[in-house]
Amino acid sequence: MENTIGGFFLKFDFIKNAIASGSSAIGFDLTMLFYIMMFLVGAVAITALLATVGGLGTYAERKISADIQARIGPNRVGPFGILQFLADGIKMMTKEDIMPSGADKFLFYLAPFLCIFGVFSTFAVIPFSEGLQLTNLDIGIFYLIAIASLVGVGIFLGGYASNSKWSLLGGMRGAAQIISYEIPVTISIMSIVLLSGTLSFTEVINMQSGFPHNWFIFHNPFTFIGFFVLFIAGLAETNRAPFDLPEAESELVSGYHTEYTGIRFGLFALAEYIEIFVVSGVSVSLFLGGYNLPGHFLHGTLGAQPLQFAIFMGKTFFLYYVVIWIRWTFPRLRADHLMTICWKYLTPIAIFNLIGCAFWMVLFNGKSFYDLLMH
Amino acid sequence: MSNQALEVFMPISIMMGIAVLLFIGALLAAKFLSPFKPNKNKNMPYECGEEPVGTAWSMFNVRFYVVGLIFIIFDVESVLMFPVAVIFKKMVSLGLGSYVLIIFLSFVFILISGIAYCWKKGDLDWVKSYTKTSIRDAE
Numbered sequence: 001m002e003n004t005i006g007g008f009f010l011k012f013d014f015i016k017n018a019i020a021s022g023s024s025a026i027g028f029d030l031t032m033l034f035y036i037m038m039f040l041v042g043a044v045a046i047t048a049l050l051a052t053v054g055g056l057g058t059y060a061e062r063k064i065s066a067d068i069q070a071r072i073g074p075n076r077v078g079p080f081g082i083l084q085f086l087a088d089g090i091k092m093m094t095k096e097d098i099m100p101s102g103a104d105k106f107l108f109y110l111a112p113f114l115c116i117f118g119v120f121s122t123f124a125v126i127p128f129s130e131g132l133q134l135t136n137l138d139i140g141i142f143y144l145i146a147i148a149s150l151v152g153v154g155i156f157l158g159g160y161a162s163n164s165k166w167s168l169l170g171g172m173r174g175a176a177q178i179i180s181y182e183i184p185v186t187i188s189i190m191s192i193v194l195l196s197g198t199l200s201f202t203e204v205i206n207m208q209s210g211f212p213h214n215w216f217i218f219h220n221p222f223t224f225i226g227f228f229v230l231f232i233a234g235l236a237e238t239n240r241a242p243f244d245l246p247e248a249e250s251e252l253v254s255g256y257h258t259e260y261t262g263i264r265f266g267l268f269a270l271a272e273y274i275e276i277f278v279v280s281g282v283s284v285s286l287f288l289g290g291y292n293l294p295g296h297f298l299h300g301t302l303g304a305q306p307l308q309f310a311i312f313m314g315k316t317f318f319l320y321y322v323v324i325w326i327r328w329t330f331p332r333l334r335a336d337h338l339m340t341i342c343w344k345y346l347t348p349i350a351i352f353n354l355i356g357c358a359f360w361m362v363l364f365n366g367k368s369f370y371d372l373l374m375h
Numbered sequence: 376m377s378n379q380a381l382e383v384f385m386p387i388s389i390m391m392g393i394a395v396l397l398f399i400g401a402l403l404a405a406k407f408l409s410p411f412k413p414n415k416n417k418n419m420p421y422e423c424g425e426e427p428v429g430t431a432w433s434m435f436n437v438r439f440y441v442v443g444l445i446f447i448i449f450d451v452e453s454v455l456m457f458p459v460a461v462i463f464k465k466m467v468s469l470g471l472g473s474y475v476l477i478i479f480l481s482f483v484f485i486l487i488s489g490i491a492y493c494w495k496k497g498d499l500d501w502v503k504s505y506t507k508t509s510i511r512d513a514e
Binding site (some may be wrong): 003004005036039040043044092096099121123160161166167168176187193195196244336338351361 | 382383385387389390391393394397398401402404405406408409410411412413415418419420421422423427433435438439442443445448449456457461462463464468472473477479480482486487490493494499500501502
């Protein structure tokens with residue numbers, strides 16, 4: 001109970017008192033209702049935030065790419081073109097939704113649903129701040145790895161169900177790429193689990209602090225490499241350039257979503273942009289200190305929540321910017337190079353990091369590099 | 376309602392429910408806003424303007440299947456390694472660190488020998504030359 005968003009707010013006396021007086025006035029216990037209300041409000045708030053992040057992500061992508069290529073980018077809709085994503089959304093809504101002849105109807109509808117479903121479900125455990133985390137599962141990290149895999153199923157089904165050769169090729173490539181890169185991601189995350197001894201996001205974050213020397217990325221040399229392994233493999237899992245082979249527009253037209261039009265294409269795009277946010281957010285939570293303020297400033301108070309939220313979002317958006325930066329700077333990989341990087345470089349490096357972290361735990365009793373230098 | 380149901384299943388199912396509602400809502404809104412005038416040419420699968428030959432569900436490279444197999448082995452092994460990783464810190468604090476480390480390493484060794492075997496067999500190369508080994512074997 002205490003580990004949910006409702007439990008966090010019930011720690012404060014004035015909320016507890018308000019609920020107690022409300023319960024006595026009405027005649028039955030409002031605590032349960034409060035929990036349900038908090039879940040609903042939190043979920044709706046996160047969804048609204050995600051839709052905005054996804055929309056602004058497309059805007060940021062176009063604006064940053066324009067900046068990198070010395071263009072202006074969208075500048076007509078609203079100030080600096082910032083309302084461009086709304087215009088895009090309305091355009092997608094009003095476009096015809098075409099079902100190609102011979103397509104597998106049920107799977108064709110199911111594919112974008114699985115993408116959206118997989119991405120949104122991860123946000124039940126991602127910690128934006130101490131309070132704004134729907135629930136702090138004991139196996140939160142494990143749950144996230146498991147449920148995020150649904151996106152790969154959606155991409156594969158989208159390619160398979162379309163009855164188009166481009167789509168099938170894109171879907172097959174996507175499935176192979178996503179499942180391959182899941183291995184380095186899982187093993188890199190496992191090395192953090194090994195160091196922290198927990199699968200709960202909140203506990204992993206509380207072991208770090210606001211200052212960089214306590215972040216897990218600087219814990220030991222192995223986690224420093226592990227962060228980059230996780231980030232590169234996460235980039236590949238979101239099908240972003242330079243790993244955008246499933247939708248390689250110069251070879252496969254548009255890959256797995258060639259036959260998707262209108263709103264269902266929009267949902268695929270939304271899922272992709274939110275997934276970048278998920279990958280950045282997980283990297284921030286596990287390696288870069290998460291929402292922690294320097295020196296646990298105001299830890300556990302209501303006033304710290306906006307600050308923690310801002311810190312988390314700031315770090316996440318920095319990684320988001322790096323992802324977009326990488327996309328517009330590096331050329332696409334070849335399919336065999338992609339598999340070589342995953343299986344012959346990233347996976348052995350990730351296993352090496354895991355063994356290194358295990359030895360570090362035994363030899364130095366889990367102390368960080370900084371602790372060893374100082375004491 | 377038990378404590379666990381409230382803490383574990385309810386927030387997740389609410390988040391999932393909102394994802395379902397968002398999907399259905401978006402599709403419904405698009406249904407009312409968008410035109411719907413299908414015709415034969417419009418519904419044809421896109422093949423750069425050519426008329427498609429046959430269905431798309433043709434044969435494809437067997438490499439994808441091999442990658443899937445390797446993935447399943449690694450995935451199951453990493454799932455089995457998670458519990459060990461979680462209790463590792465506790466074991467170290469109890470003074471059993473080297474004991475657990477040996478067990479952990481022997482488990483990781485199985486994983487490494489698996490990837491080494493696949494590497495040697497050439498299953499990690501995307502473009503595998505089947506002819507090279509088979510001719511040598513025949514001789």
